Amino acid sequence: MKMPKTICKDCVWRGDDLELLREENPFEKNDFLYACPNCKSIFGLRVACDEPECWNEVTCGTPTPNGYRQTCGKHAPKINREEI
Numbered sequence: 001m002k003m004p005k006t007i008c009k010d011c012v013w014r015g016d017d018l019e020l021l022r023e024e025n026p027f028e029k030n031d032f033l034y035a036c037p038n039c040k041s042i043f044g045l046r047v048a049c050d051e052p053e054c055w056n057e058v059t060c061g062t063p064t065p066n067g068y069r070q071t072c073g074k075h076a077p078k079i080n081r082e083e084i
Contacts, residue, residue, distance in 0.1 A: 004070075007055055008036040010044030014055050020045070051075040 007014045013036050021040065025031040035042045047058040049072040056072035063069075064077050071077070 004050070005048035005055065007046050007048045007057065008039060008041060008044045009046055009057075010041040011036060011039035013038035014048065049075055 004017045005014065006017055006020060015037070019037050021035040021037050022032050023035075025033050033042060034045060036045060047070060048054070049056045049058055050070050051072075054072060054075060056074065058070045059073050060071050060076040061068065062071065062077050062079065064079055069077055
């Protein structure tokens with residue numbers, strides 16, 4: 001299984017979700033806060049396109065016969081609604 005990719009709009013860091021800083025949310029039990037491992041920002045994190053080698057921000061979510069895809073507009077799957 002491939003790891004979801006993340007980009008930080010504040011410092012242009014990019015990596016997979018396992019690299020993010022994670023801490024328990026002091027305001028909500030059973031919830032976590034995530035931050036960029038480079039600049040420590042919690043506000044600049046964005047999900048990156050799930051297409052290999054693409055680091056554009058996700059703008060599309062598409063159900064496909066092989067599962068849900070999160071992609072940038074350039075890599076949005078062309079699907080037939082009857083296939084889902």
